Amino acid sequence: MLKETGIISEEELNKILPDEERRKKGPFAVVECVEEIPCDPCTAACPFGAIPPFDNVNEVPSVDFDKCNGCGICIALCPGVAIFVVDETYTADKALLKLPYEFVPLPGKGEMVGCLDRSGGEICKGIVVRVQKHPSKTNIIWLEIPLDFSQKVRNIKLK
Amino acid sequence: MIRESEMLVVGGGPAGMMAALQGLDNGIAVTLIDDGIEIGGQLIKQTHKFFGSEMEYAGTRGIELGKMLKEKLFNYDNFTYLGKTTATGYYEDGVVTAVREDKEYMKFRPRVLLIATGAAERPLAIPNCDLPGVYGAGAVQTLMNLYGVLPGKRALMIGAGNIGLIVAYQLLQAGTGVAAVVEAMPCIGGYLVHASKIRRSGVPILCSHTILDIQGSDRVERAKIVKVDDNWNPLPGTEKWLEVDLICVAVGLTPLTDLLWQAGCEMRYVSELGGEVPVRNREMQTSVPHIFVAGDAAGIEEASSAILEGGIAGLAMARYLGAPMTDSEYRENSAKYWNELENFRGGPIGRRILEGLKKVLEH
Numbered sequence: 001m002l003k004e005t006g007i008i009s010e011e012e013l014n015k016i017l018p019d020e021e022r023r024k025k026g027p028f029a030v031v032e033c034v035e036e037i038p039c040d041p042c043t044a045a046c047p048f049g050a051i052p053p054f055d056n057v058n059e060v061p062s063v064d065f066d067k068c069n070g071c072g073i074c075i076a077l078c079p080g081v082a083i084f085v086v087d088e089t090y091t092a093d094k095a096l097l098k099l100p101y102e103f104v105p106l107p108g109k110g111e112m113v114g115c116l117d118r119s120g121g122e123i124c125k126g127i128v129v130r131v132q133k134h135p136s137k138t139n140i141i142w143l144e145i146p147l148d149f150s151q152k153v154r155n156i157k158l159k
Numbered sequence: 160m161i162r163e164s165e166m167l168v169v170g171g172g173p174a175g176m177m178a179a180l181q182g183l184d185n186g187i188a189v190t191l192i193d194d195g196i197e198i199g200g201q202l203i204k205q206t207h208k209f210f211g212s213e214m215e216y217a218g219t220r221g222i223e224l225g226k227m228l229k230e231k232l233f234n235y236d237n238f239t240y241l242g243k244t245t246a247t248g249y250y251e252d253g254v255v256t257a258v259r260e261d262k263e264y265m266k267f268r269p270r271v272l273l274i275a276t277g278a279a280e281r282p283l284a285i286p287n288c289d290l291p292g293v294y295g296a297g298a299v300q301t302l303m304n305l306y307g308v309l310p311g312k313r314a315l316m317i318g319a320g321n322i323g324l325i326v327a328y329q330l331l332q333a334g335t336g337v338a339a340v341v342e343a344m345p346c347i348g349g350y351l352v353h354a355s356k357i358r359r360s361g362v363p364i365l366c367s368h369t370i371l372d373i374q375g376s377d378r379v380e381r382a383k384i385v386k387v388d389d390n391w392n393p394l395p396g397t398e399k400w401l402e403v404d405l406i407c408v409a410v411g412l413t414p415l416t417d418l419l420w421q422a423g424c425e426m427r428y429v430s431e432l433g434g435e436v437p438v439r440n441r442e443m444q445t446s447v448p449h450i451f452v453a454g455d456a457a458g459i460e461e462a463s464s465a466i467l468e469g470g471i472a473g474l475a476m477a478r479y480l481g482a483p484m485t486d487s488e489y490r491e492n493s494a495k496y497w498n499e500l501e502n503f504r505g506g507p508i509g510r511r512i513l514e515g516l517k518k519v520l521e522h
Contacts, residue, residue: 003346004366006354035351036506038463039210041218057212058506079208079218080352103332120361155359
């Protein structure tokens with residue numbers, strides 16, 4: 001359970017993912033923030049208004065997947081480092097994952113890295129497609145991973 | 160020589176800096192004394208982004224926020240900053256004494272005084288906890304984030320509150336391995352997003368676990384952890400030795416209230432606020448009329464709430480000194496901070512704080 005381990009459950013994850021139809025249409029944000037905490041920069045981050053403003057700063061964010069186009073601007077602006085973007089239409093058998101990364105050194109473009117799940121275990125390999133540097137120093141790694149692992153991979157390990 | 164001053168602020172963390180700014184904005188001369196080597200309190204080592212909302216500078220890293228407030232303060236000619244200056248006492252004639260850089264003895268008699276002294280870390284008594292390699296989380300942050308010194312190669316973090324989780328993440332960023340985070344409570348105390356980010360780096364968070372023993376010849380070499388039952392009793396057979404050279408203790412904070420006690424402020428024990436805290440009104444004024452309080456000294460909370468409380472106190476102190484503002488201006492500006500603070504405390508985490516405040520907030 002999340003409150004005991006720090007790992008979001010399958011059930012909690014399913015609640016924050018868009019429906020199958022939307023997932024087939026292109027990239028979308030996965031906001032892994034399910035606890036009421038006083039934090040709201042994500043609502044102002046989205047230029048498309050896909051994360052509606054809160055009445056109270058402690059609300060849990062929601063995503064309007066009709067408005068979200070998976071641009072990933074929210075990733076570096078989330079203080080909780082809790083937002084990922086997944087494109088399950090990247091190729092026939094590969095997904096593109098954009099993840100926040102606050103470690104040095106940064107991987108290089110084209111580098112093969114170990115892909116870690118939510119418990120930090122390596123589950124597959126991925127290729128770094130792009131490293132997007134952000135002025136806030138929360139950089140964004142674009143990662144090509146096997147499609148089956150699109151909702152499992154959440155971190156990387158450099159060789 | 161007694162330095163007569165308008166507003167004296169003890170403590171240059173987020174609460175003290177915000178209060179000083181409010182005073183200066185209203186034309187009050189402000190003296191701020193702080194025992195740190197740099198103004199900013201704990202902000203100067205907080206490399207993570209702050210939560211909250213725009214008014215508390217959400218999304219800004221603590222370290223940047225400290226710089227921002229410092230720049231604003233130093234723009235004022237009537238701002239006097241005395242660093243490496245430790246307040247040592249409060250006397251019945253209203254004099255605050257301090258020692259600057261361990262040599263100069265100073266006396267201040269302010270017309271209005273803010274105690275924004277923050278908090279102290281709670282210690283944890285474990286066998287051999289005097290071995291080198293056992294640190295409080297604040298010291299680990301000072302070493303890493305202020306001095307650029309790695310405190311160890313592999314750490315055990317005690318406590319899964321926000322400080323434990325955040326410092327574990329910062330240890331990973333600095334290149335120190337984290338063997339585990341142990342937490343005696345059955346659940347993680349800090350924000351779950353903080354927990355998730357260290358978990359996905361492979362750090363186990365072991366709730367219902369505690370540390371039993373430390374071993375090492377001349378420094379920490381290993382630590383024994385154990386699972387505990389609901390009454391925190393160790394469960395035999397669950398002991399485990401971890402090879403670590405650093406033990407980081409993050410088991411909570413206690414308000415630093417010595418000056419408030421000395422000044423005779425009415426104090427009450429409020430567990431939700433972390434210990435003995437002063438009774439205050441909505442202006443953050445204590446039972447001694449010219450003494451105000453803000454930040455962790457008023458109750459353990461967050462930097463974000465310290466900023467807002469500092470704003471409230473600073474504004475009220477400026478009015479106390481007769482700064483030119485109408486009652487409606489004052490009420491309007493104070494309400495901005497209060498509304499934001501109430502919004503901030505409007506969730507499950509703030510509920511506990513609000514329960515605590517009921518016991519010390521007098522109208």
